[in-house]
Amino acid sequence: DGFPAPRLFSQGVSYTYDDVIFLPGYIGFPADAVDLTTRLSRRIPLAIPCVASPMDTVSEAAMAAAMASLGGVAAVHCNTEPHIQASIIRAAKSRRLPFVSSVPFFSPASTPSLSDFAGHDYALVTERGDSLSKLVGIAVAAEISSRVVPVSEYMRPAPRSVSSSFDFEQAASILVDEGLDYASLVSDDGEVIDVITAKDVERIRSYPKLGKPSLGADGKFVVAASIGTREDDKRRLEQLVNAGANAIVVDSSQGNSIYQLDMIKYAKKMYPEVDLIGGNVVTITQAQNLVNAGVDGLRVGMGSGSICTTQEVCAVGRGQATAVFKVASYARDHSVPVIADGGISNSGHIVKALSLGASTVMMGSFLAGSHEAPGTYEHKDGRLVKKYRGMGSLEAMIKGSDARYLGDTLKLKVAQGVVGAVADKGSVLKFIPYTMQAVKQGFQDLGASSLQSAHDLLWSDTLKLEVRTGAAQVEGGIHGLVSYEKKAF
Ligand code: XMP
Numbered sequence: 001d002g003f004p005a006p007r008l009f010s011q012g013v014s015y016t017y018d019d020v021i022f023l024p025g026y027i028g029f030p031a032d033a034v035d036l037t038t039r040l041s042r043r044i045p046l047a048i049p050c051v052a053s054p055m056d057t058v059s060e061a062a063m064a065a066a067m068a069s070l071g072g073v074a075a076v077h078c079n080t081e082p083h084i085q086a087s088i089i090r091a092a093k094s095r096r097l098p099f100v101s102s103v104p105f106f107s108p109a110s111t112p113s114l115s116d117f118a119g120h121d122y123a124l125v126t127e128r129g130d131s132l133s134k135l136v137g138i139a140v141a142a143e144i145s146s147r148v149v150p151v152s153e154y155m156r157p158a159p160r161s162v163s164s165s166f167d168f169e170q171a172a173s174i175l176v177d178e179g180l181d182y183a184s185l186v187s188d189d190g191e192v193i194d195v196i197t198a199k200d201v202e203r204i205r206s207y208p209k210l211g212k213p214s215l216g217a218d219g220k221f222v223v224a225a226s227i228g229t230r231e232d233d234k235r236r237l238e239q240l241v242n243a244g245a246n247a248i249v250v251d252s253s254q255g256n257s258i259y260q261l262d263m264i265k266y267a268k269k270m271y272p273e274v275d276l277i278g279g280n281v282v283t284i285t286q287a288q289n290l291v292n293a294g295v296d297g298l299r300v301g302m303g304s305g306s307i308c309t310t311q312e313v314c315a316v317g318r319g320q321a322t323a324v325f326k327v328a329s330y331a332r333d334h335s336v337p338v339i340a341d342g343g344i345s346n347s348g349h350i351v352k353a354l355s356l357g358a359s360t361v362m363m364g365s366f367l368a369g370s371h372e373a374p375g376t377y378e379h380k381d382g383r384l385v386k387k388y389r390g391m392g393s394l395e396a397m398i399k400g401s402d403a404r405y406l407g408d409t410l411k412l413k414v415a416q417g418v419v420g421a422v423a424d425k426g427s428v429l430k431f432i433p434y435t436m437q438a439v440k441q442g443f444q445d446l447g448a449s450s451l452q453s454a455h456d457l458l459w460s461d462t463l464k465l466e467v468r469t470g471a472a473q474v475e476g477g478i479h480g481l482v483s484y485e486k487k488a489f
Helices: 061-070 082-093 168-178 198-205 233-242 258-270 284-293 310-314 320-334 347-355 394-399 401-405 428-446 451-459 470-476
Strands: 020-022 038-041 044-046 050-052 073-076 122-126 135-140 161-163 182-186 192-197 224-227 247-250 275-281 297-300 338-341 360-363 378-380 383-389 419-423 464-467
Touching: 020 347, 038 275, 038 360, 050 061, 061 073, 061 082, 061 428, 073 082, 073 247, 082 233, 122 192, 135 182, 161 168, 168 182, 168 192, 168 198, 192 198, 224 233, 233 247, 233 258, 247 258, 258 275, 258 284, 275 284, 275 338, 284 297, 284 320, 297 320, 320 338, 320 347, 347 360, 347 428, 347 451, 394 419, 428 451
Parallel strands: 050 073, 050 360, 073 224, 161 182, 224 247, 247 275, 275 297, 297 338, 338 360
Antiparallel strands: 020 464, 038 044, 122 135, 182 192, 378 383, 383 419
């Protein structure tokens, strides 16, 4: 009944997630008992199999703190100056709270206008206007004077401080117990880091309870970061490692290149303590080269991303279901975790990626448009949207990401991605827990009580699949209704 994966994927056909469907197994446990713990790379355990993509409309400090506090991880993008990328990593790792507000800092003598608050309700006032000098007050945007006067004339006294080593519940109970509207977040070294408000507490308490966060050996959030494969990326690498990056993603659309292999060997030699993720690959041969060079994780996908045009522009790539299965069938013999990158638009795609051998999924569009994604919301056709763009889009390349697409040595720039927008999705702190619950239900239907047991079903040929015809795909989606409202939670 049905085909085992090795048979289905050896027919010379490239399948996407939507092309295939699993046959159900036997349910012998409740969905809540499903264990989704996994590994990002050889030495980095995660409580949930979710990775935020290193893209400049997805992964900066707020996403990194939120993903780590959920038990996943974000890879901070490299489409910016190395010192800025390093400061994003430091910001995410400087706290145990699931958010980063990035409020502005002013000195008492400064005369900011409302726009200097950059949409924040509060700003911190320190002696020199930086995070390292003494906190002297807090300025409230709603109380800004219409006259040009120094902040010192209208600021409120320095708020109570909360240690940056406190987790959310510890910090929240101080605000609630003491009836505070806000408190400052201060490190043990006295660095002023952020503001936590009663509004933040109320918002985060309305989400599902946070599980086990991803913490590194340093006791701080696990944060990954991407680099390119140019010579000057070696200096970037050094700054990222110094900032505490736990894993480095070598970011190329086609990872089987002399540039990437050289970078992997260099990074492994210089920073053996940091896990190195290579890619992207879609074939066993590509994967072999990266594994032989010493990678600790493999990023799989070429042209499957929602904003990708690589397959159309370059005629190279592979259906994502086939790519994940093929690379995983090789990587498992070397104990190298596979990251299924791109093409995730629902929880079923996550179940498919993991059950076809991946250890995690990397997501761009699924996380873009969230509260934690960089950028601001705009109104478009009556909807609230945030920008989401391919790192190979002209717009992103002009900002600097063209090394990923090996275009840096070419005079003519050809885009391999597009710029778009995605609808407001709310906070990842809310929709990722719901998505993981849906993934657990999928695993339960398959009879897999953990990621390991899903992989055991796959590699023992117990997992059975079939290809869906076009009509079967239509049948599997919503159909036959005049109108409907699609709401998952
Ligand atoms: P999703 O489907 O999650 O895909 O939005 C995210 C992944 O897409 C890749 N990526 C690109 N691929 N051109 C491409 O061909 C691009 O401009 C581009 N930008 C990102 C990347 O692997 C990412 O994780």
